[in-house]
Amino acid sequence: MSEQVVGIDLGTTFSALATINPSGKAEIVPNAEGDRITASAVYFDANGTVTVGQLAVEQSAAYPDRVVRWAKRNMGEASWRKMIDGKAYSAIDISSLILRKVAQDAQSSLGPIKHAVITVPAYFDETRRRATIQAAEQAGLSVLRIINEPTAAALAYAAGGLIKGRVLVYDFGGGTFDVSIVDIASPRDVKVVTSEGDHRLGGIDLDKKLANHFNEVFKREKGISLYDGTLHEDHLPAEMGEAIIKAEATKRALSTMTEKTVQLVRGGHSVAKTIPRKEFEQLIAEYIVRTDMLIDSALHGARCTPKDIDAVLLVGGSTRIPAVTALLKYKFGKDPIKTVNPDEAVALGAAIQAGMIGAERGLISLPPAAMAALKETKLADVTNHSYGVISVADAYGVQQLRNTPLLKKNTPIPCEHTESFYTMSQNQTGANCRITQGEGSDPEFVRIVAEGEMQLPPNRPADCEIKVTYSYDRNGCMSAKFLDVQSGNELPFVVSAGDLKGAPPKAQVEGGDDLDDLVIN
Amino acid sequence: MFSVIVTIVLIYWGIRLLVWIFRKVSSAGGGGGASASSSANAGAGGDTGLQLKCLKEIFTTESGQKLDIAKVKVAGQLIIGKENVNTKFTVRLVDITDTQESPSPVACLVESMADKNGIFIFEQELKIPHASSTISDLELCVIPSFALVCPKRGERCIRVILLIADASDEKRVFGVAEISFNHTQKQVGYLERKQHREDQEKWVASVALAMCISDGAISKEELAVVKSFFTERLKDDEDAAARKVRMTEHLRTTIIELKSSPARPREVMERACASIVGDDDAGLAQTTYELAVKTVAGDGAVGDEEQAALERLATRLKLDKEYVRETRDRILTASMFVFSSDEAFLGMPPNLSVDEKALFLAEEYRKWNSRVTSPDPKKVNEANLRIQAITRVKTAMGNVR
Numbered sequence: 001m002s003e004q005v006v007g008i009d010l011g012t013t014f015s016a017l018a019t020i021n022p023s024g025k026a027e028i029v030p031n032a033e034g035d036r037i038t039a040s041a042v043y044f045d046a047n048g049t050v051t052v053g054q055l056a057v058e059q060s061a062a063y064p065d066r067v068v069r070w071a072k073r074n075m076g077e078a079s080w081r082k083m084i085d086g087k088a089y090s091a092i093d094i095s096s097l098i099l100r101k102v103a104q105d106a107q108s109s110l111g112p113i114k115h116a117v118i119t120v121p122a123y124f125d126e127t128r129r130r131a132t133i134q135a136a137e138q139a140g141l142s143v144l145r146i147i148n149e150p151t152a153a154a155l156a157y158a159a160g161g162l163i164k165g166r167v168l169v170y171d172f173g174g175g176t177f178d179v180s181i182v183d184i185a186s187p188r189d190v191k192v193v194t195s196e197g198d199h200r201l202g203g204i205d206l207d208k209k210l211a212n213h214f215n216e217v218f219k220r221e222k223g224i225s226l227y228d229g230t231l232h233e234d235h236l237p238a239e240m241g242e243a244i245i246k247a248e249a250t251k252r253a254l255s256t257m258t259e260k261t262v263q264l265v266r267g268g269h270s271v272a273k274t275i276p277r278k279e280f281e282q283l284i285a286e287y288i289v290r291t292d293m294l295i296d297s298a299l300h301g302a303r304c305t306p307k308d309i310d311a312v313l314l315v316g317g318s319t320r321i322p323a324v325t326a327l328l329k330y331k332f333g334k335d336p337i338k339t340v341n342p343d344e345a346v347a348l349g350a351a352i353q354a355g356m357i358g359a360e361r362g363l364i365s366l367p368p369a370a371m372a373a374l375k376e377t378k379l380a381d382v383t384n385h386s387y388g389v390i391s392v393a394d395a396y397g398v399q400q401l402r403n404t405p406l407l408k409k410n411t412p413i414p415c416e417h418t419e420s421f422y423t424m425s426q427n428q429t430g431a432n433c434r435i436t437q438g439e440g441s442d443p444e445f446v447r448i449v450a451e452g453e454m455q456l457p458p459n460r461p462a463d464c465e466i467k468v469t470y471s472y473d474r475n476g477c478m479s480a481k482f483l484d485v486q487s488g489n490e491l492p493f494v495v496s497a498g499d500l501k502g503a504p505p506k507a508q509v510e511g512g513d514d515l516d517d518l519v520i521n
Numbered sequence: 522m523f524s525v526i527v528t529i530v531l532i533y534w535g536i537r538l539l540v541w542i543f544r545k546v547s548s549a550g551g552g553g554g555a556s557a558s559s560s561a562n563a564g565a566g567g568d569t570g571l572q573l574k575c576l577k578e579i580f581t582t583e584s585g586q587k588l589d590i591a592k593v594k595v596a597g598q599l600i601i602g603k604e605n606v607n608t609k610f611t612v613r614l615v616d617i618t619d620t621q622e623s624p625s626p627v628a629c630l631v632e633s634m635a636d637k638n639g640i641f642i643f644e645q646e647l648k649i650p651h652a653s654s655t656i657s658d659l660e661l662c663v664i665p666s667f668a669l670v671c672p673k674r675g676e677r678c679i680r681v682i683l684l685i686a687d688a689s690d691e692k693r694v695f696g697v698a699e700i701s702f703n704h705t706q707k708q709v710g711y712l713e714r715k716q717h718r719e720d721q722e723k724w725v726a727s728v729a730l731a732m733c734i735s736d737g738a739i740s741k742e743e744l745a746v747v748k749s750f751f752t753e754r755l756k757d758d759e760d761a762a763a764r765k766v767r768m769t770e771h772l773r774t775t776i777i778e779l780k781s782s783p784a785r786p787r788e789v790m791e792r793a794c795a796s797i798v799g800d801d802d803a804g805l806a807q808t809t810y811e812l813a814v815k816t817v818a819g820d821g822a823v824g825d826e827e828q829a830a831l832e833r834l835a836t837r838l839k840l841d842k843e844y845v846r847e848t849r850d851r852i853l854t855a856s857m858f859v860f861s862s863d864e865a866f867l868g869m870p871p872n873l874s875v876d877e878k879a880l881f882l883a884e885e886y887r888k889w890n891s892r893v894t895s896p897d898p899k900k901v902n903e904a905n906l907r908i909q910a911i912t913r914v915k916t917a918m919g920n921v922r
Binding site: 084123127154196198199200232285286287289290292293294295296300385395397398426437440442444445446447448461462 | 557632633653717803805806840841843844847850851882883886887890891893895896897900905908909911912913915918
C-alpha cells in the first residue's frame with residue numbers, strides 16, 4: 001500500500017482524523033470504536049495500560065487522578081505535568097498518546113500513516129505550535145504542515161462549492177475559540193484575511209460555569225456543597241468530575257430541548273434541578289459576549305463591518321448552542337451556515353491541505369482529475385502574531401528599549417520586510433539581536449522567541465547601518481537575518497513551527513519509561 | 522578632567538605667546554612669513570592679517586527640529602611665504618566667562634567634533650597654492666552650539682581660537698585669530714553635573730516618599746522599594762559610600778518633614794515636581810513617575826488617596842497619557858485595587874455615550890487580548906482579569922442577545 005497523508009484535528013475535547021479518498025474528496029476515518037470523533041482524554045490504569053477516548057472520559061468520575069483531559073490547554077507550558085503512578089506526563093506526552101490512538105485506529109483501514117497535517121488554534125504562538133509538532137513526532141508522525149483550525153474549516157466549506165465571497169469562520173470548540181475572516185473566490189481559492197483567537201475560551205468553560213451553578217443550587221437546598229474546592233482542570237476530585245460530566249450533558253441537551261432536569265447527588269442527598277434554556281443562556285452570557293468581542297476584533301483587523309460578510313460558517317461543537325446562532329443572526333442579519341458537520345470541518349480541511357501537499361510532493365496517488373484539483377487549490381494564510389525586534393527608540397521623549405514590529409499580525413504570507421537600524425555608539429563591537437512575538441511596543445508584554453549576539457568590527461563610528469529582514473513562508477517558517485551593511489557580518493535565525501531550533505526540550509516521561517512501551521487501547 | 526583643563530590652558534597660553542611673538546616679529550619687520558592676526562570683535566589690536574566672524578543661526582532639521590549653530594568664517598591676508606604648502610586649520614573653543622586667565626574647555630557632544638576627551642576641536646587640512654593669499658569670507662566650520670557643554674549652565678562667553686599652521690610642522694604657525702561670542706547653555710554644565718545628579722535623585726526620592734505617605738502612613742514595604750531603588754542606582758558610583766550616606770540623610774530628613782504636618786506631603790511633592798519639570802528632562806520625569814507607581818504598589822494595595830496622588834503626579838509632571846497607561850499596566854495589577862465597579866477598574870471615563878463605551882471596551886479588549894500570550898504568568902493573569910471585566914461591562918450593556 002502507498003503511504004497515506006491525513007489531516008488531524010487535535011482538539012481540546014475531541015479529535016478527528018480525515019483523509020483524501022480515492023475520488024479526491026476529504027472524508028472522516030472513524031476510530032476503532034466506530035466513532036467519527038475521539039474524545040481527547042487519556043486514562044492510565046493501575047497496570048500501565050493507557051486508554052484514549054470516550055472510555056477514558058467515563059473513567060474520569062471514578063478515577064479522576066488517573067484521567068487527563070484538556071491537555072491542549074497546557075500545550076507549550078514547560079512546567080505543566082500530570083503525575084500518575086509517580087511518572088510525570090507533559091501536555092506533549094498526553095497529546096502524542098491521543099495522536100497515536102487516532103493514527104493507529106485509522107491505519108487499520110488506510111494502511112501505514114506517516115504524514116499528517118495537524119491543526120492548531122489560530123492564536124497559538126510559536127511555542128505551542130512547536131509543542132504540537134513534537135507531540136506528533138513523538139507519535140511517529142511526520143508533520144507536513146501546521147495550519148490554523150478556522151483556515152482548515154474554510155477549506156472544507158469551500159470544497160463543497162456552495163460558499164463564495166467574504167466569510168467569517170466562527171470556530172467555538174471545546175477548549176478554544178477562533179474567528180477568521182476568509183475570502184473564498186472558488187472551491188480552490190481560499191485566502192485568509194484576519195485571524196483572532198482566545199485559547200482559554202471553549203465549551204469546557206461553559207461546562208464549568210454550569211457545574212458551579214449546580215453547586216450553588218445544591219448548597220442552597222441542602223446546606224452542603226456538591227463538591228469541595230474550586231473547579232481546576234488539573235485537580236478534579238471525583239465529585240467535581242461528575243458535576244462537569246452532568247453539566248456537559250445538560251448543556252448538550254439544552255441545544256435541542258428548552259429545559260432539562262438533572263439529578264444532583266452527594267452523600268445520600270439528592271436535588272432534582274430543572275434548568276430552563278434561558279437560565280443556561282444567562283449563565284453563559286459573558287462567554288457569548290466574549291466571542292462577540294473577538295468577532296469585532298477580527299472585523300476591525302479586516303477593516304470591514306458585519307454588512308461586508310457574505311456568510312458565517314459554524315465550526316466546533318459549541319456552535320450548536322442556540323445562543324450562538326442567535327448572536328450571529330442578530331449581528332450579521334443572516335442565519336449562520338453549518339452544511340459541514342461542525343465537529344468534522346477542521347479535520348476535513350486539514351485532510352484537503354494534506355492532499356494538496358501530498359499531491360505537490362508526489363506522496364499520494366489519485367486519479368488525474370483529483371490530483372489536478374488538489375494541485376490547483378490555493379490557500380493563502382496570514383501571520384497570526386506580529387514579529388518584532390527590540391531596539392532603542394524614542395518613546396515619549398526618551399530613548400529606551402522598545403519593541404518594533406517588523407511583520408505585523410495578519411500580513412498575508414509569504415511575506416518579507418526589511419528595516420534599517422543603527423549602532424548606538426562609537427566602537428560598538430556587538431549587537432544584541434532579539435526577535436519578539438506579540439503586539440505592542442512595550443517589551444514587557446512580548447515574548448522573545450529567538451536571540452543572539454552579532455559581532456561587529458571595532459573602531460567604527462556610531463550610526464553604522466544594520467539591516468534586519470524578517471520573512472515568513474507558506475510552511476509557517478519564520479526566518480530572520482541581521483546584516484551589518486558595512487562589514488557584511490550576518491546573524492541568521494530560523495524561528496519556525498516546522499523547525500525544532502530553539503524548541504523546548506523534548507518532553508520525556510519521568511521515571512525512565514518511554515511512551516513507546518505503553519499499550520494503548 | 523584636570524589634565525584636560527591643564528592641556529587647554531597650556532594650548533591657550535601657547536597661542537597667546539605665539540600671537541605676541543608674531544606681533545613682535547611683524548613690528549620688527551622681520552621675515553618668517555607669519556602674519557599677526559586678530560579678530561575685529563576681540564579687539565586684540567595690532568596688525569590684523571586675519572579676521573574671524575562668528576554668525577549665529579538656527580538650523581532646521583528634516584523632522585522640523587530647530588538647532589542652534591554658529592558659523593565661523595575667516596577673512597583676511599594669509600602669508601605663508603612659499604607656494605603649495607599643506608596647512609592645518611585648527612579651531613578650538615574655550616569658556617572665558619568666569620576668568621580670561623584660566624579659561625575652561627568646552628566639551629562637544631558631537632563625536633566628530635570632539636577629541637578623545639570630548640573637548641571641542643575642528644581640524645581641516647588645506648593646501649594653500651600661493652605664498653600670500655587673500656581669504657575672503659571662508660566658512661571654516663559650523664559649531665553645533667546645541668551640542669556644546671560649558672562648565673556651567675546659563676549665559677556663557679566662548680572664545681573661538683583659530684590657528685593656521687604648517688601641517689607637517691605645527692610649530693610653524695602662519696596665522697592666529699580669535700573671536701568671542703555669547704552662548705546660552707540650557708543644560709547643566711559639566712562642573713555642575715555631579716551635584717545636579719544628586720539633586721535630581723533627591724527630587725525623585727522626595728516624590729516617592731510623598732507618595733508613600735499619601736494614604737496617611739509610610740509602610741515598611743513602600744519604604745523598602747525606595748531604598749532598594751537607590752541602593753541599586755548608587756552601587757556602581759565611584760563615590761558610592763558617601764553618596765549613600767547623603768541619600769540616607771535626605772530620606773530621613775524628608776520623612777521627618779513629611780510627618781510634621783498634614784499639608785507637608787503636598788508641599789514636598791509640589792516642590793520636587795517644580796524642580797523636575799524645570800529641569801526639562803523627560804527621562805527624569807518618567808523615572809520619578811515609575812518609582813512613584815512602584816512605591817505605592819510596594820505593599821500590594823493601592824488605595825483611593827494613592828490613586829489620586831498618582832493622577833496628580835502624572836498631571837504635574839506633564840506625562841504623556843499613553844506613557845502613564847503603559848506604566849500602570851506594567852506595574853499595577855487588579856489585585857492591588859478595590860474598585861467600586863468594573864468600569865472604575867477598567868479606567869473607563871464616566872458619562873460616555875453607549876457608542877463611546879462600546880468603542881472604549883473594544884480598544885481595551887484588543888489591547889488585553891494581545892497580552893494573554895505574554896511569557897509572564899502574572900501578566901497573563903492580569904490580562905484575563907481585564908478581559909473578564911470588559912465582558913461583564915459589555916454584557917450589562919445588553920447589546921448582545
